[in-house]
Amino acid sequence: MILIFGVPIQALTGQLMVGLINGAFYALLSLGVAIIFGMLRIANFVHGAQYMLGAFVAWFLLNLPNIFPGLGLPTIGYWVALVLAPLVVFGVGILIEFLFIRRVYDLDHAYSLLLTIGLTMVLEGAFRLKYGSSGQPYEIPELLKGGRNLGFMFLPYYRVWVVVVSLVVCFATWFMIERTKFGAYLRAATEDPILVRAFGINVPLMLMLTYGFGVGLAGFTGVMAAPIYQVSPGMGQNLIIIVFAVVVIGGMGSILGAIISGFFLGIIEGLTKVFWPEASNTVIFVIMAIILLVRPNGLIGRVAK
Amino acid sequence: MHDVFATQTTHAGAGGAAMLEIRNLEAWYGESRALRSICLDVRDGEVVTLLGRNGAGKSTTLKSIMGMMRKRAGSIKLYGEELIGCASNAIARKGIAFCPENRGIFSSLTVAENLTLPPIVRDGGMSEEEIFDLFPNLRERLNTGGTKLSGGEQQMLAIGRILRTGARLILLDEPTEGLAPAIVQQIGRVIRRLRERGLTVILVEQNFRFAETLADRHYVIENGNVVDSMTNAEVPANRDKLAAYLGV
Amino acid sequence: MTTIDIKQQPVARLEWEKVALVILLALALIAPSFVYPLFLVRILTFVLFASAYNLIFGYAGLLGFGHAAFFGLASYAVAQSAKTLPITPEIAILFGVFVSAAMGVVFGWLAIRRQGLYFAMITLALAQIVYFFFAQVEWAHGEDGIQSVPRGHFLGLIDLSDNMVMYYFVLGVFLIGFLFLLRVIASPYGEVLKAVRDNEARAISLGYDANAIKLIAFTISAGLAGLAGGLNALSFQLASLSDVHYLLSAEVILMVLIGGAATTIGPVLGAVVVVAMQNYFAPFGAWVLVFQGVIFVVCVLTMRNGIVGVIDMLAKAWVDKSGKAY
Structure with a gap:
């Protein structure tokens, strides 16, 4: 058996893979939180619940015949859910923005956090009423089942898929914000929404769509996560706190910072599991505390505020 | 969208009809009242300045x-169409463009x-080419961050970007503030070019010596009211009065 | 920069607030004859917890989102020390207050460099470290928590195992903590704290060390949250993970928000409402969570000055109306 720093290589690569997967989810979720914070100045605590919602929509779609028996509804699988569920969550996000979020834009940022904590409680509580705290299984799609033995580790296809898709989505989102016209409107609106509006751009509509997009991203992440983690009402609960820490580490509102620190912290967390398992749950928070001491604006802090 | 400029010729006739009519305009910043009762008219193709002290x-x-003011009252009519109650983005779409006092260049955007x-x-x-002809400095710096430009270049960018839009009424808020004399002259030339193109300009200025080289008419604003108005031809006879209004 | 925008206290408030506090104290003295004492204990500890949190949320303008860490740390410290060491309950509680206040110094020092949302996120992350510490460390027994904590004998003399006796013990300790807090808020230091909240730049220009002033408030708040946690653990003979869970941090925000931040009686009313609601809705399971969420949303959107704000408004309308009658 090959040992690296006294650890079997299988354990090391296995945890690295787990870390990379977690990192992919952290990056996708932090990306949404960073966009919403950067563009709308809203601390979207309900992001974790929206991620859970995405996973549940995928699960509902798969189980339509059981949920509505007798209607002859078909079961809708992973690939359609991957498109449909984020759209549903996008719609829910638009509604939440319209009903609640836009009422706190002009208030201190703290109120956005309090408001979204409340929304989190409502969403999670509602799902707990029906599903308790137990998890619902969601199978890996046929096409991505199995994996390949690389000798030093077993590489499941689905996990490779998650990492690749996460990278692609992160890059596409970054590109949209930093390199396209719509992104330019968004960046400008972050700096001076009143002026951008006076140029003829419907800023309130744009903010609504941006919130919907960030939330839709959470829904998408939820579908991606459904086959790996169980679909349960509490699945976003601890995750959102980690994601907030990741966003703080990356520099609040920094898109690139959120993506990089998402992957980076996932891997660090995986490595910690190998070398010091007891600290693996807290390592991200400890890193956050250290980063705040040495680089108060985060790793890639664009806005110091 | 109703295109007010489509009917422009029938209203404007021989360049005399009012393009913009402001009556009893009031506005507030929170609880404090910034405008008490502004009344003024701007005709098609005119360059009009608003003179007055800070505040x-x-x-x-x-x-x-x-x-852009959250709380306002009175009447602002563009070719007879009421703008009070319109959202800011809708007003811009009617063909009005604004260049703010702080220039409003976005730091997270490149010059382009x-x-x-x-x-x-x-x-x-x-076209962008025409804008580069007016402001040659911008052409070489297209990929620079917006706020990395000098103050003068930022002002050129701020004016240049609204000339692209096809707006017929241009609102310029102190475009010469804090700039070197050579750049002030350049901006003066640009404003004359806009006038030759038939655009209408409302220019906010503190420096009436600059304003009188460009404008057709002047309004003097004090404490949120229009307290005086004169044509450019009347300025020489009223220098002392204007100096008193402006405290120079 | 203040985190939470708080309206100036109307003068009329001071009148009804004092009367209400006296009435509530009188009620607290006789209540155990009518209501289950341990339910009252729960209310008292949460009133203390919410009032302690109000010191930083209301009076210092800091949105801390990890106050359960201090409540829970003391809870575990008191439970473990009372269970394993030959000490009397008051010593165990003092120990709990001490460790919470000490952690308050460290967390506060880390967090007060940043304001607004950052402050919230940092305190939340730091509190998660505490949560996972207790979730993993062996002597805390994970999900089970530390059970069957002995209440012991107060000063080695008075047996606290009777719920009625325990209640009056808690009431006594509660009053010490609560009156201390009132004293702090009314003191010159309290005035400076409010000045820093309202205009930090101005307070600094007057020569105050704003960070030190906030750190003192944070430490006092952490210590008193610890006092509440310690009393709670001792009374219910249990320290568990729900004492350090982030939902508890959210609940204490809710209590202050619903009652009225930066008022004396606000957290009292808020804690009573939330604890009573949790108690009566407990049989309905997750409905409690849904209701709390709805109240959160309603408070943020429509009554940011809480119950006290509503009473003030009604009182003002009443005064105006009766004034006209004369």
């Missing part, structure tokens, strides 16, 4: 026309992105 209400008048940010609202705006 008199000149910028607030422009922001009110643009719909800043330049093309305001959407085209009507045909007949300047």
Whole structure:
């Protein structure tokens, strides 16, 4: 058996893979939180619940015949859910923005956090009423089942898929914000929404769509996560706190910072599991505390505020 | 969208009809009242200046026309169409463009992105080439961050970007503030060019010596009211009075 | 920069607030004859917890989102020390207050460099470290928590195992903590704290060390949250993970928000409402969570000055109306 720093290589690569997967989810979720914070100045605590919602929509779609028996509804699988569920969550996000979020834009940022904590409680509580705290299984799609033995580790296809898709989505989102016209409107609106509006751009509509997009991203992440983690009402609960820490580490509102620190912290967390398992749950928070001491604006802090 | 400029010729006739009519305009910043009762008219193709001291209400008048003040009352009519109650983005789409006092250049956007940010609202705006002819400095710095430009270049960018949009009424808020004399002259030339193109300009200025080289008429604003108005021909006879208004 | 925008206290408030506090104290003295004492204990500890949190949320303008860490740390410290060491309950509680206040110094020092949302996120992350510490460390027994904590004998003399006796013990300790807090808020230091909240730049220009002033408030708040946690653990003879869970941090925000931040009686009313609601809705399971969420949303959107704000408004309308009658 090959040992690296006294650890079997299988354990090391296995945890690295787990870390990379977690990192992919952290990056996708932090990306949404960073966009919403950067563009709308809203601390979207309900992001974790929206991620859970995405996973549940995928699960509902798969189980339509059981949920509505007798209607002859078909079961809708992973690939359609991957498109449909984020759209549903996008719609829910638009509604939440319209009903609640836009009422706190002009208030201190703290109120956005309090408001979204409340929304989190409502969403999670509602799902707990029906599903308790137990998890619902969601199978890996046929096409991505199995994996390949690389000798030093077993590489499941689905996990490779998650990492690749996460990278692609992160890059596409970054590109949209930093390199396209719509992104330019968004960046400008972050700096001076009143002026951008006076140029003829419907800023309130744009903010609504941006919130919907960030939330839709959470829904998408939820579908991606459904086959790996169980679909349960509490699945976003601890995750959102980690994601907030990741966003703080990356520099609040920094898109690139959120993506990089998402992957980076996932891997660090995986490595910690190998070398010091007891600290693996807290390592991200400890890193956050250290980063705040040495680089108060985060790793890639664009806005110091 | 109702295109007010389509009916322009029937209203304007021989360049005399009012393009913009402001009556009893009031505006507030929170609880404090910034405009008390502004009344003024701007005709097609005119260059009109708003003179007055700091805090008199000149910028607030422009922001009110643009719909950027949250609380305003009275009447602002563009070719007879009421703008009070319109959202700011809708007002811009009617063909009014605004260049703010602080220039409003976005630091997270490149010069090129800043330049093309305001959407085209009507045909007949300047092409990017024409804008580079007016402001040659911008051409070489397209990929620079917007706020990395010098103050003068930022002002050129701020004016240049709204000329693309095809807006027929241009609101310029103290475009010469804090700039070197050579750049002030350049901006003066640009404003004359806009006038030759038939655009209408409302210019907020503190420096009437600059204003009198360009404008057709002047309004003096004090404490949120229009206290005086004169044609440019009347300025020489009223220098002392204007100096007193402006405290220079 | 203040985190939470708080309206100036109307003068009329001071009148009804004092009367209400006296009435509530009188009620607290006789209540155990009518209501289950341990339910009252729960209310008292949460009133203390919410009032302690109000010191930083209301009076210092800091949105801390990890106050359960201090409540829970003391809870575990008191439970473990009372269970394993030959000490009397008051010593165990003092120990709990001490460790919470000490952690308050460290967390506060880390967090007060940043304001607004950052402050919230940092305190939340730091509190998660505490949560996972207790979730993993062996002597805390994970999900089970530390059970069957002995209440012991107060000063080695008075047996606290009777719920009625325990209640009056808690009431006594509660009053010490609560009156201390009132004293702090009314003191010159309290005035400076409010000045820093309202205009930090101005307070600094007057020569105050704003960070030190906030850190003192944070430490006092952490210590008193610890006092509440310690009393709670001792009374219910249990320290568990729900004492350090982030939902508890959210609940204490809710209590202050619903009652009225930066008022004396606000957290009292808020804690009573939330604890009573949790108690009566407990049989309905997750409905409690849904209701709390709805109240959160309603408070943020429509009554940011809480119950006290509503009473003030009604009182003002009443005064105006009766004034006209004369």
